[in-house]
Amino acid sequence: MKLYFSSKIFQKALAGLSGGFLVVFLIGHLAGNLQLFIPGELGQKQFNAYALFMTTNPAVIALSYITYTTIILHSIVTIYLVFKSKLARPIKYHVSSGNSNSTWASRNMAFLGTMILIFLIIHLRSFWYEMHFGNIGFDKWGNKDLHTVTVAAFQNVYYTAFYILSMLMLAFHLSHGVGSAFQTLGLNTSKYKKSITYIGKGVAIIIPLIFASIPITLYVR
Amino acid sequence: MENFSIKLKVWRQKNNKTQGKFVDYDIDDLNEHMSFLEMLDVLNERLISSREEPIAFEHDCREGICGSCSMVINGKPHGPLKGTTTCQLHMYHFNDGDNITIEPWRAKSFPVIKDLVVDRTPFDRIIQSGGYISVNTGSAPDGNAIPISQEDALYAFDAAACIGCGACVAACKNASASLFVSAKISQLASLPQGQPERDKRVVAMVDQMEVEGFGHCTNTGACEAECPKEISQEYIRKMNWEYHRANIKG
Ligand code: HEM
Ligand code: SF4
Ligand code: FES
Numbered sequence: 001m002k003l004y005f006s007s008k009i010f011q012k013a014l015a016g017l018s019g020g021f022l023v024v025f026l027i028g029h030l031a032g033n034l035q036l037f038i039p040g041e042l043g044q045k046q047f048n049a050y051a052l053f054m055t056t057n058p059a060v061i062a063l064s065y066i067t068y069t070t071i072i073l074h075s076i077v078t079i080y081l082v083f084k085s086k087l088a089r090p091i092k093y094h095v096s097s098g099n100s101n102s103t104w105a106s107r108n109m110a111f112l113g114t115m116i117l118i119f120l121i122i123h124l125r126s127f128w129y130e131m132h133f134g135n136i137g138f139d140k141w142g143n144k145d146l147h148t149v150t151v152a153a154f155q156n157v158y159y160t161a162f163y164i165l166s167m168l169m170l171a172f173h174l175s176h177g178v179g180s181a182f183q184t185l186g187l188n189t190s191k192y193k194k195s196i197t198y199i200g201k202g203v204a205i206i207i208p209l210i211f212a213s214i215p216i217t218l219y220v221r
Numbered sequence: 222m223e224n225f226s227i228k229l230k231v232w233r234q235k236n237n238k239t240q241g242k243f244v245d246y247d248i249d250d251l252n253e254h255m256s257f258l259e260m261l262d263v264l265n266e267r268l269i270s271s272r273e274e275p276i277a278f279e280h281d282c283r284e285g286i287c288g289s290c291s292m293v294i295n296g297k298p299h300g301p302l303k304g305t306t307t308c309q310l311h312m313y314h315f316n317d318g319d320n321i322t323i324e325p326w327r328a329k330s331f332p333v334i335k336d337l338v339v340d341r342t343p344f345d346r347i348i349q350s351g352g353y354i355s356v357n358t359g360s361a362p363d364g365n366a367i368p369i370s371q372e373d374a375l376y377a378f379d380a381a382a383c384i385g386c387g388a389c390v391a392a393c394k395n396a397s398a399s400l401f402v403s404a405k406i407s408q409l410a411s412l413p414q415g416q417p418e419r420d421k422r423v424v425a426m427v428d429q430m431e432v433e434g435f436g437h438c439t440n441t442g443a444c445e446a447e448c449p450k451e452i453s454q455e456y457i458r459k460m461n462w463e464y465h466r467a468n469i470k471g
Contacts, residue, residue, distance in 0.1 A: 003428045004468040008437035085395030088436035095296035101446035180440040186462025
């Protein structure tokens with residue numbers, strides 16, 4: 001027990017649990033974003049009412065603090081572990097085995113995670129910060145008009161491309177991450193292994209794909 | 222094919238205090254039926270007759286069971302052939318004119334002793350930390366006195382196939398010893414004889430693995446792909462589970 005909390009198996013379990021929580025968060029976030037598909041004034045009204053609810057409901061506020069903490073925990077634990085693992089192999093191989101024994105995504109989780117972190121910061125600045133502290137207008141119904149801010153952001157081709165690219169990073173992160181978390185937590189038993197692999201790949205494709213389809217829709221609309 | 226040639230690039234290092242470097246050797250008259258180690262034997266005899274220091278490498282059984290013939294061949298522990306130790310690898314798996322780079326296992330916990338020989342005593346200390354299993358002494362027990370299901374027997378046997386070579390550490394980008402340690406833990410944890418010390422053993426062995434400074438497992442699967450005994454990552458799942466279980470139970 002003495003070494004339990006300082007063991008890498010325990011710390012990796014934190015990475016897996018926090019990653020798993022973030023996947024659940026993503027599904028919730030995605031469900032909310034789907035309202036951006038609603039065209040015209042109805043879409044604007046509904047989305048802004050939703051945004052108001054999400055920033056004022058006490059349960060949602062509590063959940064949002066848990067989410068911020070989880071993102072910070074996930075980033076710190078995983079980067080710490082990656083740093084430790086670099087120390088375990090001070091001299092690199094002259095010839096690398098490349099993709100012959102492992103997937104690219106599995107070997108580049110830190111890079112992918114860092115890209116996601118950069119995206120998150122920019123993403124929060126664009127929408128979260130604007131909603132809370134920005135000087136944004138109001139819609140006809142008297143709510144803060146985050147809808148117009150969002151639609152405007154995705155009129156910019158570079159911003160839209162950056163969003164799509166970030167979703168690609170997320171897809172790769174999840175393509176290894178979901179199955180890996182089950183393995184880390186000891187749940188990837190031979191009975192469920194196949195299903196977990198399919199669910200992992202499915203989640204990795206479907207979540208980022210739907211996320212990315214929203215700015216594309218807003219851009220072309 | 223008789224007489225084919227290869228260009229070798231071999232890591233040479235006098236001891237763990239000196240810096241090593243790659244040295245090139247050309248061999249023009251190889252027989253394709255030689256094993257990889259026999260190819261090195263031939264090279265070493267030539268080095269000795271020209272009064273040069275032979276290449277130090279480990280070997281013992283030369284039949285794929287002792288796990289000592291450690292070397293990374295063209296980026297792959299135990300060479301390109303799946304499920305095969307270096308000693309069981311034959312030169313007909315290479316082509317005339319191939320460039321072959323040979324490196325030692327690279328891990329902080331496995332310092333180079335000389336050339337391709339690394340110090341694998343961390344593995345011995347992990348095994349020792351696992352301790353013992355409790356059995357009744359006295360006259361020899363009846364072979365089938367303890368019923369064990371076919372599934373459990375096979376599960377334990379597949380884990381027991383690990384020869385402790387360290388290729389999993391060598392292959393892993395984090396130099397993690399998880400595959401080795403998990404095979405040793407699972408082998409006993411899945412048999413009735415291993416039950417009395419089951420929790421104590423997993424905690425002691427994992428904690429020793431930590432102390433030895435191996436990296437953590439990121440589930441890339443490189444270990445399983447390169448393991449000469451094709452030990453499954455399933456055992457790492459099992460180890461994770463056993464370790465949490467034992468610690469949470471207290
Ligand atoms: C919404 C965003 C994210 C989700 C859903 C997510 C999900 C996951 C999951 C499920 C894992 C697998 C854990 C395991 O193998 O047990 C993982 C691993 C990892 N994540 Fe994330 N992650 C996210 C953001 C980030 C960020 C911002 C970073 C930044 C630094 C990051 C860095 C990593 C690293 C380095 C690993 C590999 C850890 C290891 O194997 O040691 N992730 N992530
Ligand atoms: S698990 Fe495989 S690669 Fe690792 S020590 Fe055992 S036999 Fe060698
Ligand atoms: S020399 Fe024993 S396994 Fe290769």
